[in-house]
Amino acid sequence: MKDDPIVEEIRQIREAYAARFNYNLKAIYQDLKRLEQKNPRPHRRRLPKRIMEGEVVNR
Secondary structure, eight states: OOOOHHHHHHHHHHHHHHHHTTTOHHHHHHHHHHHHHHOSSOOOOOOOOOOOTTOOOOO
């Protein structure tokens, strides 16, 4: 499979971000929550779509 430069860049950014917190998942989580609170755009969770009886779901 051909290497994708965009995927490689994302992996490097993710690695650098984790390294900032010494790979501590709790610290990463707390930072993400802090960034989420600073974001002026509202954070909304979407409810799962209800499946009606007899409805066929394509996967």
